Amino acid sequence: xxxxxxxxxxxxxxxxxxxxxxxxxxxxxxxxxxxxxxxxxxxxxxxxxxxxxxxxxxxxxxxxxxx
Numbered sequence: 001x002x003x004x005x006x007x008x009x010x011x012x013x014x015x016x017x018x019x020x021x022x023x024x025x026x027x028x029x030x031x032x033x034x035x036x037x038x039x040x041x042x043x044x045x046x047x048x049x050x051x052x053x054x055x056x057x058x059x060x061x062x063x064x065x066x067x
Contacts, residue, residue, distance in 0.1 A: 003047050008044040015048065
């Protein structure tokens with residue numbers, strides 16, 4: 001498993017989208033970081049565990065609703 005250091009304003013859905021390739025991995029991300037399950041918006045520097053998932057391709061461009 002890899003780790004990810006959050007940036008101010010990150011959320012679980014955004015991290016799943018950017019780091020794992022899909023918002024569909026939010027549940028796996030939450031399960032890997034149960035100690036932060038009640039966090040909605042992260043401050044900078046929080047270390048999260050990224051679960052091992054089948055990623056198709058890392059997304060570099062945000063969808064219009066996340067810009």
